Amino acid sequence: MTEPRLPDDPAGADASVPAVEPPPQAASSAGPAPSSGPAASPGPAPGRPLVRSPFSDGAWHRLHPLTPLLRGGLTLVVIVGLIVANLRERLLELFFPAFTDLPPDPVDYLFxxxxxxxxxxxxxGVLVVLLVLFRLxxxxxxxxxxxxDVEVRSGVLFRTHRxxxxxxxxxxxLTRPMIARLLGLAKLEVVGAGLDANVKxxxxxxxxAEAIRGDILRLASGRRLAETGTAADERSSLVRHAAAAVGSGLQGIVDGEDLSDAEPASIVRIPIGRLVASRVLSGSTLVLIAFVVGIAIAASVSTLWLLFTVVPMFLAFGAYYVRSIARGLRYSIAPTADGVRVTFGLFTxxxxxxxxxxxHAIEVRQPLMWRPFGWWSVSVNRLSGRSSTDTSTDQFAAVLPIGTRDDVERVLRILAPTLSGAEWTLVFRDGILGPMDDDPYVTTPRRARxxxxxxxxxxxxxxxxxxxxxxxxxVWRSLSVIPLARLQSVGLRQGPLARALRTTTLTGHVIAGVVHTSLGALDRDDALALFENTSRATISAAAGDRSHRWAG
Known part of the structure; x- marks a missing residue:
């Protein structure tokens, strides 16, 4: 396989430009932090302009005082669960007096x-120790x-600096878990350009959280922050912080997601009926039907093993459907000054x-059972900054879980705004819906059909x-769109059968993800010409790309 290597990008600031650069260092872990303890500064550092958020003044700040409750609350829940488990007999006697023949519990032994x-x-003592540890x-x-940069220091005995x-x-x-929403809190995750590089x-x-996210994106864009911030009140008591947070959280549950920072409203609306139908008309439903048929056949022979397979199977499929539908509820997507904003999730x-x-890559897909309704989905490849074992990575890939042609067109226009009118014809008429009679695509030759x-x-x-x-x-139609400015390299691969048929596989190398970026069974001569043209076009696109500092 031959791959042209691209020169370094003149800007040299973005891991996603099509250049060969050293491994990104988006986040780092270091040894012990400086000996000076972390101190919260009530105002901006000297010589720095005021910003939207009091956290964005260049000084060290602490997180919300209720953070220990959410980060260590699971331990307290386990302790309460143990206590309740040990008092179960007394609780049964209290609420169900008929149940009197109960074995002795640990509380009776203590008495x-x-x-x-x-x-x-x-x-x-254990409770006091836990509270002290949470406070520290x-x-x-x-x-x-x-x-x-954004920096986070944590740890009492073992210090970490990212x-x-x-x-x-x-x-x-920005994520709002259910419990955190009730308390009016949220967590931010700054996505870095490397493996396990995120800063939380x-x-x-x-x-x-909304103000800090806006400040980080504005600084990343090359803009100076507006001088509209005010100093934080660091002398507020923990009770006041808690009361304000809980009040804000309950009001947020009633009012719904706060999208005030998004400039326009969502450009796509997904009806709940379409969302439910898209999950029913999916490949997982075919698997479920196959399981049901297999169980029906096996039940006529033996029923002992069904107790260990039927219930867990249906529970797993039920959880999948509920989770996928809940994730698509309250979905919105909108262009903002700092990029594309996607919001989803009912509970979290x-x-x-x-x-x-x-x-780095966009893919439009249409499963077979969606074709009569004209439904499509849109997914992207982008750096998630998470480890390869993190199962939540894929949830950020689908930017449009289900949509019509008009929905897909609106989403593609904000994800790939550089596509011209002529290119748009190649994307929709010839790409997504094609091939047409005058097909401009290089296709599989007849000899290799x-x-x-x-x-x-x-x-x-x-x-x-x-x-x-x-x-x-x-059967499952798809179109992958790889922006040339994000293309790292392009390669050709040819096996023995492909050599005999004079075909080859073309691969565009970008950030790994759910989007398919290779295509096989192309005519060898056509693929070689495409290889050379893509190499030259990629270098030209990289030289003129400045999207990594989109306001600079």
Whole structure:
């Protein structure tokens, strides 16, 4: 395989530009922090302009005082669960007097041996120790937002210092879990340009989280922050913080997601009926039907093993449907000054902003059962900054879970705004809906149609001034759009059978993800010409790309 290597980008600031650069260092872990303890500064550092958020003044700040409750609350829940489990017999006797023949519980043993005071003292001591540890972890967990990076220090005995350079920021996600929403809190995740490179800020008040996200994106864009911020009131008591947060959280539950920071309203609306139908008409439903048929056949032979398979299986499928439908509820997508804003989730609400130049590949898909209704989905490849074992990575890939042609067109126009009118014809008429009679795509030659017996006419590629288009599939149709400015390299691969048929596989190398960026069974000569043209066009696109500093 031969791959042209691209020269370094003149800007040199974005891991997503099509250049070969050293591994990104979006976040780093260091040893012990400086000996000076973390201190919260009530005002901006000397010589720095005021900003929207009091956290963005370049000084170290602590997170919300209720953070220990959410980060360590699981331990308290476990303790309460143990206590309730040990008192279960007494609770049953209290609420259900008919159940009197109960085995002795540990509390009876404590009463009988006069150990109640000792047990209470031990429980109280454990609770005090946990509260002290939670308080210490909060005091030593600080953040700083400067002109060039976001830093977080944490840990009491083992100190950790993580730093995310702003010119490598791939996005900022704002998540509101259900419990945090009730308390009016949210957590931010600054997406870095590397593996396990994200910097998490958890937890902050909802208003502070929105303001901090806006400041980070504005600094990453190359703009100076507006001088509209005010100093934080660091002398407020914990009770006042808690009361204000809970009041804001309850009001947020009533009012719904606060999208005031988004400039326009959502450009796509997904009816709940369409969302439910799209999940029913999916591949998982076919798997469920196959399982039901298999169980019905096996039940006529034996029923013992059904107890161990039927119930867990249906519970798993039910949880999948509920989770996928709940995730699509309250969905919105809108262009903002700092990128594309996508919000989704009923119970845990996630709001992410993908800045310009951070989308490395786009794919429009249509499963077979969606075709009569004209439904499509849109997914993207982008850096998530998470580890490869993190199962939540895929949830940020689908930017449009289900939509009509008009919905897809609106989403593509904000994800790929550089596509011209002529290119748009290649995307929709010839790419998504094609092939047409005057098909401009390079497709599988007739001599190799046995390699793609159903889709050899549709299997094709096309190069435009701004993107490489890869079209595939007859049963499950898809179109991949790879912006040339994000393309790292392009390669050709040919096996023994392909050599015999004079075909090859073309691959565009970008950030790994759910989007398919390779296409096989292309004519060898056509693929070689496409290879050379794509190489030259990619270098030209990289030289003129400045989307990593979209306001600079």
């Amino acid at each position: 009988a041996n006069n150990l109640l005071l000792i047990a209470g003292g031990v429980a109280l 972890s909060w005091r030593f967990h600080t953040l700083r937002i400067g002109d060039d 730093r995310a350079p702003l010119d490598r920021v791939q996005g900022v996600n 800020l958890e937890y902050l008040s909802g208003k502070d 609400t996630v709001s992410e902003i993908v800045p310009p130049g951070r989308v 046995l390699l793609r017996p159903l889709s050899w006419r549709r299997n094709g590629a096309r190069l435009t001034p701004d993107a490489l288009l890869l079209r595939r599939g007859f």
